[in-house]
Amino acid sequence: MHDVLDVRQKQRAVIEFLVCENEAMGNIHKRLQKVYGEETVDRSKVCRWAQRTSGKGGHANICDLPRSGRPQSARTDANVETANNMIKADRRITVKQLSLRLDISDASVCRILEQSGFSKVRARWVPRQLTDERQSENHEGDHKIKVDSVATPTLQS
Template sequence: LSERSLEQWYAIKFCFLLGKSPSETFTMLQQAFGTECLSYSQAKKWHKAFREGREEVTDEPRSGRPSSARTDVNVQRVRDFLKMDQRLSLYQVAEALDLSEATVQRIVTEDLHMRKVCAKLVPRVLTEEQKNNRVKCQGSPCSHPGTGLRGRLRVMEKPPTKVY
């Protein structure tokens, strides 16, 4: 529901209360809103609704399925699922959580701000805690493939690197 539509519905109700006809109302809407004006059929429909006793200008709630599966609950479900294993494909996550692939893809990219890097979903921007954790892990000998003294020497020889 756009703000412009709501303004026009109030204008139609106002014109109806003044006793204007649908065509007069539409002419006034065109003058006031220009190219953003509702169509004549929409203006006529709203005029008729007010004539038949409608009081509310706001849109009535609709029954049925919600327009999107991108709810806070589903975002949390996807986040928790990816914490277990970030190497899962979007298809696997969608199958496991009974969501569409498109919904999972939008949740991952738009809500969780993640992207696919080397077959692993990773956050786009690291938090301060994640940056500190990476810096801490970089300096520890156990985080490198080499073991023993040779691995430690290799760690010490490496120049400091930036953490993104």
Template sequence: MATSNYLLIKQRSVIEFLAAEGCSAANIHARMKTVYGEMCISDCAVRKWVRIFKGEDPRETILCDRKRSGRPLSASVTAHREKVDCMIRANRRVKQKEIANAVGILKEQVHHIVTTVLGYEKSLPVGSQDSSL
């Protein structure tokens, strides 16, 4: 994956340079296709980057993708962990769906907190122990 990302950055550099020279997007893509062959980015992507590079100062252009915020990981919030732990200690037979509704998070997040963060496991009922051992 690192090599394809590196190749993409190299191709963006070529597009930036040729766009600064005044080449059209179609001409840039044709020239890149002869050099990179099947690994060349699409014509549509070349046009997008030419628009970006022609609209900005070439000295201030960032070739790498900017960091994205993404979704916050609310399952790791300490308050959620404490609420889930308190509910389980109060009633060990409480269901994950009930915890999720009470705390206000997804059932999958409750499962993550219970199993991974808190380390709780299902235990077998007293009478159902495997007697074949």
């Protein structure tokens, strides 16, 4: 699948070109839909970008401008690697324990786990690629009871 920002920038460039060609907004949107399918920006956004382009002599910055706000600091490569190592060491670790040890929010831990492909199965973190056959083997192993010796009562006279 394409990177969302990359697809949007390409569409902005196409819109800029077609506006310079004096193409109608409806036709621009239809042409984008033919090429990009479901990833096409909506018609109102096409009109907005076209207005920006036509107002600046046919040229506009097609890249996103920097935004204000706090950058993501919780989902760093170091936190992802640390979380993965902690899960591999103890598959029964909880989200709360991970968030306390990594000093990030529970929601950030959940996003890291989802991004890493883990899901919770019977109080254990397991990779999502686990097949149904392997899952059933894991469940069967949990239910086996080991009995070393069975004491049989005997009657003494």
